[in-house]
Each structure stands twice: as structure tokens, then as C-alpha cells.
Amino acid sequence: MNITYLVDRLAETTPGAPAIWLAAGKCRSWAEVRARMDQLADALRDHGVGPGDRIGLLSTNRPEFLELLLAASRMGAVTVPFNYRLAPAELAYQIDHADLALCFVEDACRGSYDAAAPACPTEILESAAIDEWIACGALTPNMQDLPAGAPLGIFYTGGTTGLPKGVVLSHDNFLANAVNVTGRVPYGPADVHLHAAPLFHLADLGATFNALLVGGSHAFASQFRPPEILEQIQAHGVTAMLLAPTMIGMLVRDPAIATADTSSMRLLNYGGSPITDDLLREAMARLDCDFNQGFGQTEATQTITLLSAEDHRTALERPDLLRSCGRPIGSVAVRVVDGDDRPLPPGETGEIAVYGPTVMTGYWRQPEITAETLRGGWLHTGDIGLRDHDGLLRLVDRKKDMIVSGGENVYSTEVENALTDHPDILEAAVFAVPDKDLGERVHATLVLQPGKSLTLETVQGHCRAQIAGYKIPRSIAIADALPKTAAGKVQKADLRAAHWNRKDRNVA
């Protein structure tokens, strides 16, 4: 089934209701959004795009991002959104790997796109340009019937091997996630969802379909800047957002909030990392709305467990709750398994494995890694945790050695590869250390070539050309050697231990 039938449903039942909020208080209705989607789908088809073809999007948040996503899905094409903070080499790899038919690029992202110098045909992602495409399309129903499991998008995530993997998610995946989430978080047709976190990340892109399922409308903040967020909230009466905890901190601690009216806010969903009890207390007092924490990953169409609004209210008295990820959501089954994939009882630590209709169809053009990750029909998340005796899932560590810094996932291997490219660096171990603003920051312990020395600035300058800015180490340490096992494997746990105490980690 093609998930864009949700747009038809809204266009038929509430044709005049607000759908997409534009600048200057203007608004498109569901009838208009459907018509534009069908026209844009037709124009794409006229341009030679067919079902299954990949269409790239490189853009900040804006209505045309959503319109392209809907139009591409409408005619069975596959959307591939890119992180505009990637370094040119990273972007070039992903664009090439996705084998795009076409890439839509916003003017603001043109610099990094041109630096990546991809070979694929390029189109402009600006209002006037998209309006021209739409004007060329026929206004006939253009919904492509799709078989079960048909892909809607490819979402690149960092990989343990250092190369990103493209997570293929289907129309059915997104619908199942939306049913799961809206069954637990009371979204409704009166909600106004502000796309405040980047739409190229699955978290906010997935929330798009939650709103489509129930009929909420969409507002856009081009990038996460607190004053712009507050402006949008007030301009459109925003009721719902999905943020990373870092963003919540930036928002409630921004001076502009003192005079802002945020009383329309009803639902603040966050994820990516746990929230501290201080920040939660401050944010709940200031925003006075329901907080929900989602834990998940791209491979599971984002949402695996939910720590509910009720849990958050309880957490004001029982802050240990905030160190859990909550309970499995809807149709998602969660197991903790040992090294032989045997399920473990509550209280025992192992890898978190997930089953259900939100699990990805696979990694794009990587059948071996797909088979390994989905062995036995279960998604092996790479996260290490336990289920406690209250049924709450608790994360203990990340098997994949991932750092979550300011809402972005950073894989240590990617950073280590960039570092050891430097002629003076012999070995590098990259890991997360606690950071007041970012939650975690990227830290590197380095072993240098005999007789060499390096400054933090030199190391950062070296990395800049190879990896995105948010992946670059914020601090370094120089050591004579790295702690290793007998088999020669670096023992990062020992390195990390010096930086963390129990209170910082979300350990049971």
C-alpha cells in the first residue's frame, strides 16, 4: 500500500483544513497539498523518474522538502535525504552509493554539494523552482499501487566499519511506526507539528507520518535556532515537536524564551539520548506540556520503546526512571539476547534485539550485513541493555561504539579512520565523554609517532576535510599506548571509565 493514501483521506474529509504552514501566516490546505503532490508526482514521471528510482534531497527544513517526499512516495520513487553537515567526501560517497536518478539541492546547501562534485543530475530545491515543476504536472490522481514492503526511502547511518549504511524503510514500516506512536502519544487533527529537528534525520521525518495519520498540520523551522523555533511556535500555535535533549536545553535556556508565549505546546517528544533530571524539571516547568521519550534507531523506523508522559511526571519524584528508555511500543517486540541469540531473562545484560513490522527491509546493496543484522528475523540493534523487573528497558552500553553528540550519531570508527590518516598519529581510540551541553562529546586518545607532538587545533584541522564538523574530536589526550586485551583489541571501557561516573550513564 502506498502511504500517501493518508493525504487522500485528509483531502477528502477535511479538504479545507490547514496542512502546511508557510511564511507570512499563509497556509496550504489538504486539498491543495494533495493536488500539488499529484502534479509534482506527474512532473517527476514526465522527467523520466520511475517507481524504485532514488531521488536525493539536500536541504534544510522547508515545506518543499515535505512536498518532494510526498510526491516521490506517491509515484513509487525512493527518497534519499542527506545530512547537510557532512564533509564533501562523505556526501560524495552516499550520493554515489544511493545511485540517484536525480538530486534536489537547496541553494543554501549548494556549496557542500558542489564540493562533493557528484555525477548525478541536479535540480533546484527552492519554492519557485518546485512551483515550476508543479505547474508542469497533470492534476490527475497519481498514486502508484505498491506491493507490501515497497521502499519509501533510504536513510544513511554511520557504520561500525567506517562506511555508512543505507537503511531501506518501506511505506509499511512508516505506517506501522505511526500507528504505534499515535496509539501511545495522543496526537490529534488539531495538532501543529513543528519540524524543528532536521527532516533529513529519521526521527523528524517519521513524525511526519504520525501527523498524516491523524490529520495534524506542519510548520517548519529551517534549522534549529531557538529564536526561530519560538517565532514559529507563536506564529502557528505549534503544539508538538520532536527534539534531541540538547535542543531542549538550548531552547529553554535561550534568553528569548523569557518573553515568548509557548502556551500552545502540548507534546514534546525527544530521543537520541536520555535527559537529565535537572533539564527535565526545568523544561517541564517552562513548557508545561507532556514529555515523551522515544528510544530507537533508524533500522527500526525509529521507535522501539517509549517512556510516557505519565512516566515523566512520576520521574519528578523518581529520577531513576529517566535513565530507562521506557517500554516497548505497540507492535514492537523486544528481547535481550546473549552471544548465541538466546533470550535472556529480566535483569540480565545482553544485546537488544527487535522484531516487528517497523524493522527495516535491509541495508541498501549490502546483503551480507543485512543478513547478519536481521539474523533469525530479529533486528540486532548493537545496543547493550537489560529489561528491568518493571518492564523498563535500560541501556548499558553501545556495542556499536557510537557517540551521541548534540543529537547526532557519531561512529568512533569513522573518526578513528580519519585520525590515523594523519602521518603523525600511530593509533587512535575515540569515545564519548560527558558534556554539559551536548550530552556526550567526541574525545580521542592518541598514540603519536615517536618524537612527534600535535595540538588539538592541528588534529581538528586535519579532520575537517574528511568528516562532518560534529564528528571532529572536541578534546584529545596523548598516551604512550592504548590499553589492549591479550588479543590486541583496544579496551575502550577502561579509557571511558576515567571520564564517567555512575550518575552520568543510563545504567540500571
Add this chain to the structure above:
Amino acid sequence: MNITYLVDRLAETTPGAPAIWLAAGKCRSWAEVRARMDQLADALRDHGVGPGDRIGLLSTNRPEFLELLLAASRMGAVTVPFNYRLAPAELAYQIDHADLALCFVEDACRGSYDAAAPACPTEILESAAIDEWIACGALTPNMQDLPAGAPLGIFYTGGTTGLPKGVVLSHDNFLANAVNVTGRVPYGPADVHLHAAPLFHLADLGATFNALLVGGSHAFASQFRPPEILEQIQAHGVTAMLLAPTMIGMLVRDPAIATADTSSMRLLNYGGSPITDDLLREAMARLDCDFNQGFGQTEATQTITLLSAEDHRTALERPDLLRSCGRPIGSVAVRVVDGDDRPLPPGETGEIAVYGPTVMTGYWRQPEITAETLRGGWLHTGDIGLRDHDGLLRLVDRKKDMIVSGGENVYSTEVENALTDHPDILEAAVFAVPDKDLGERVHATLVLQPGKSLTLETVQGHCRAQIAGYKIPRSIAIADALPKTAAGKVQKADLRAAHWNRKDRNVA
């Protein structure tokens, strides 16, 4: 995935919480229910039952019905519940068609079972007998891993051809339905679901999994008798039931309700046919709880659309709402299609077609009818209706020519076949006429052999040996001829028209 993982989740997180209410105020906990399920599954396996084997259940509502359903599902066997009101010939056909490995029969149903004289091995479905099975089973985790789409049960429904069809529903179907329903109807762990409608029908059996998903407990009324229902409500603080409108009428008009304390009731879900505004008003005033109407069919794991509690409150002022079936639920997509399966816009009448993860895998051993019913990936429900401009689905007629009498579905062809078996009956047309108590009753217009005459009693006596009591015509008319089309097809619409006025039908 095996849906019995929901039992594990409850046994691990709330091991001591009430799960199954027994007579005399006793209660089994989730830890006990899981242990008994694993032991019973092991005992079944020891008895030679394997994954995919069919196990019949012929029983009124009782805890052991649920325990057998869970144990069979646990080890991958397929449960086939039978309607204990069937005539022996009907029961014999279904038991034979399902090709059972084993049939569990309650003593109270033994008479009709023996009259059907099936060839399959038989076991006793009574507390002591099931306890003996359980005592023989090993207490080890016995959950069979199952592939996507693995069958959980076969549910027989009447057929337009006169022969019943076995609807095969999977573990995934039931989980998807439970997620859909609990996303819209606020079931919770504190709910006590009373199995008041027969468990052999999919409506109540499906509700079992709703409760398992959220952790509610289960109480049982052996058959639908208002005094027993009221007793159970008071004994266990019942909060939720699923009933047919006829049953709601019987309940709130029973003298025993005058002195009964029903204040624990929170959710009354009903389906099978619309409710009249008089009855709704009376029932809402008396039971003072949320009413939800589900429209669906066995082929869609029951729930397709929902008329919500909020709609019911609105309906007190706008009773036309009660003539609709509400809005599509969760992951269910609904289309109205023309004779060539082309989708129709709102306001136009056609066949209701359904897509989503709750659609059956097919009819048991009937690949041709399965392919026809599921053509293009859509379930063709056989119901005729329209989507109105508020997004509400409205039923106009039933393509399948089905009568819903007192909550039971009766297919006119089955009744007509029984009638024309009588030597004096030349032709018969069976259809629904309105009935104050039953909602609809079975009516037959007959054309007799020249010179013959028949009384209602003779006709009913003739039918009794062939079809279940609820299918036997409650009234007959004798005619010289049946109205027919040029092609010779009986025009039932003309016959029906004389009995119905607009107010009776749930027509827009």
C-alpha cells in the same frame, strides 16, 4: 513472531498481577498463566501435536478455552473454535474440513458433538481434565519461533455458496488488530475484560489479544445470560465487555439490573450491527461508560472502522452518526470500489475494500475463493457502502446477502438450500426483516409445488435437522412467484423493500 510473547512480557513485569479470574473469587496470576501455558504446550507436543496441526475447541466460555488457545498458539498449533449452536451436519462439515489433529469438547457440548460423529480424536475440555494435561507437561519455555504470517487460528464463517469458509488468521494479524484497537480505545492494565459474547466468535476472541497487549485480566461468563453477566461484573469489578447490540438490549432491560452495581464498567464495545438511538440512550444512561462501535469482519481480524466514544456522546444530539460505522482504524486502509475495482470518491456507493496487516492470509484450502476475495492485494468485504464527506463509512447493503440476527451472521444461501430440500418447496428467497429484539430476523418467501401448503412450524421442523437454530426462518410468506430480473436472478431488494423503511437501515 509468536504472539504469546505478550504473556511472557506480563509474567516478567507483573508476575503476581491478576490474569484469569476463576469462580469463587480465585484468580490466576500471569506467572501461573505462563507456567500453565508452557506445560500445556509441552503436553500437547508429547501427545504428537506439531506446529501447523489444527486443534478444535467446542466449548462455552471458560478459562480453559483461553488456556488451550494460548498453549496451542505457544507451540505453533492452529486453534479452530466451533460455534456450539451449529446443527450436527454443519459441525461435522467444519470438523472434517479443518482436518483436526485433536478436538477438545466441553461436556455441555458433547451431545451435538456426538451427533456430528466426527472421526477425529477427542479430548475432554473440563477443568480437571485440563489440569491433568498440565500436570503432565514440562515447565520449560515452550515458545515456538514462527515465521511471518504463521497461522494462529481458523475461523469458520457462512459462505455465499452455502458452504462455510475457514478464515485463516495469523499471529501477526491479531497483534496488528490489537495495536489498532488499543490505540483508539483506552484499554489499560487495570481493565478486567469479561468474555461475555461467545469466545468462538472472532470478536471476543480478538479482544483477548487487546487485553494481552496492555495487561488487562480476563473473566468469563459461560453463556450470555444477563443475570450471569451482572454477577460477574460485580464479582470481579469488570470494566470492559464486547457485545452485540441485541445483548446490550437484553442486559439493560433485564429486571436484575435494577439492583446490580455496574459502576466498575468503563468500556462497552459493540459490533455486528448498528445500535438504535433509543437503545444507546438507555444503555448509556444505565451503564454510564464509554461506548465504541466496531465494524469489521472475520477476514479483517474483525476491526475495520471504529465509531468512537466521543462520536457516541455526539450522537445523543446527532443520532444519524449511529447509522455510520465510524472511521478506519490504525493501519487499516478502506476504499469503496466500483465493479472494476476502481476507487470511488466520497459519496459514491460501491463495495468496501480493505488493505492492511489485519487482512487474513486466506481461506483454508480454498485457493480460488482466496485469490478472488484478495484480488489486487485488497480484501473485498462483500459489503456495500460509501464514505461520506465527514470521512465516516456508511453501510448501504450487503453484497453477500447476509442477515445479522441477534449477533450471529446468517447467509441466506445456506437457509435457502435447506428450504428447497423440502419436497413441497419449489423456490425460496431468504432475507432480513427488522426485529425489535434481534435487530434482524430471518424471513423466507416461498413458492410451493402446485396444490401444496405448509405451516411455519412444518418449515421450521424441516430446517432444524440441517441448520443451526438461529438460522431457521422466524417468519415465512407464501407467494405465487419470486420477482426476477430478465436474467432470472431473484430480486431480493424488491422483496426486502416491503419490510424496511429508511429509518431501519443504516443508510446515509
